[in-house]
Amino acid sequence: MTLISKSSFDEIERNIKRQAKTRAFYTIIFILSIVFIIILGVDVANERNAGSFSRGITKVFDFPLDIISDAFERGWGWYPLLLKYFPTLLSTVNMALFATLVGFFGAVIMSLLASRNLIKNKFIIQFTRRILDILRSFPEIIIATLLLYLMGQSILPAFFAIAIHTIGVLGKLFSEVIENIDEGPIEGLTSLGSSWPQKIIYGVFPQVFPHFVSYTMLRLEINVRSSTILGFVGAGGIGQALKLSIAWRFGDHVSAIMVLIIVTIVIIDRLSSLVRHRVIGLKI
């Protein structure tokens, strides 16, 4: 063992200080350039837009105030609006539920083919993974816009868009869960002469099922939100109703729809965390 001599210790000390200085210099440059870019952006926006940024910022709360005052003016007549938009809410939630279900089964199949510990053929794994990458890489709204153009305005394009994206996302997550399982049970099943499907059913599924359910519930939450947003591009459901109400500046309708959406999302959120905790609780 050699101890660091006094002179080399000083050398290291000097190096540390010099590095700290350089880093501070770069940080300042970085911050300055960000500030510059923001100022430039505001400036460009000022030139292009009708109003200026400084005058516009005071009007940010005008529309929300309109919505609330409209709702109050409506009085008791506001509550029937909730009932009026309830069917559109149902179709949005339905779309999300069905798309999540289809996505789940698609993802289970794809994830089995994308897991290194289940498939020995590297070509199949790479092929499946690239397909999952492609399915995942397009946001739902892009797939939906494209399909709406091809299939016409209905709820189906949104369903396909969400299902496709869900297969991509869940497939990737599922295959990661599968690759992390304990290999012992699979080895045990191999040693007693079981076939590949039998190994999947008894060795893999019991281990991964709680994780699968947990991820799927999380995805369901996200999909309800997505299917609302897809209404904006014409996929029907409550999203489309919201878009129309906003366009016509019907503040009472907008507020009713927003209450419905918020309540639904809260309910689904609570439900999914309940199910997830129940399933995870089983593991202990």
Next chain:
Amino acid sequence: MLEIVNLTKNFGSLIAVSEANFSITKPQMIGIIGRSGAGKSSLLRMINRLLDATSGEIIHSGINIRNLKGKGKRKWQKECAMIFQQFNLVPRLNVLTNVLLGGLNQQPLIRSLLSIFTQEERNKALKILDRFGIVETALQRAETLSGGQQQRVAICRALMQSPKMILADEPIASLDPLNAKLVMEALRNIHTQEKITVVCNLHTLDTAKKYCDRIIGMKAGKIVFDDAPLKLTQSKTKHIYGADEDDDFNSSVTSTSLG
């Protein structure tokens, strides 16, 4: 019955098992001893076909096991049951189902995919569990059992396969002395009752001497001893374990006996 001829396994440049030769002509209880990394585990895994041999032959009743594929290979695996150090049960399934899994190979695929087991199969599994004194745990999850109980469940699963031979890879290495004794007695009991060959990897000498009719000693992938336990002298033991001649080597150091 079973003949191993020049069986070799390489992992890259590492030679795990080097030209192993031995044959089993009548049902025996065989203990394989040796240091960690001597190739005991690889040898057993090659016999079960969990691991593919690099060269050599495994011949059972005139069939070369090494050439079996697909269905034939799975049929052989069913006949030569395997027991593991870490039990390799499915932790989230109950004990009864874990034992029933031993019969997967004889089941039609559709039935096993739907998890349908016949009354007959269930009765057989319960009888086996009863024989090893763990029938009352039948509906518990395997993961809630103690190590010793789990290993006995694994033995039950092996018996459910109606095997012609049982290979046990360090069956007692992760168990306490009392459970180790129970498990070894269970294996001995299977050998005497079912009259089938049981091959055990052990790293405790006294266990091997106590329970086995024949001991195979391995050192650095080679079989260096193959005879009755009584022939295993102090100097031969030292050779197998690679202890220096002047080291005082005492088998009771690794002893698991209670008395």
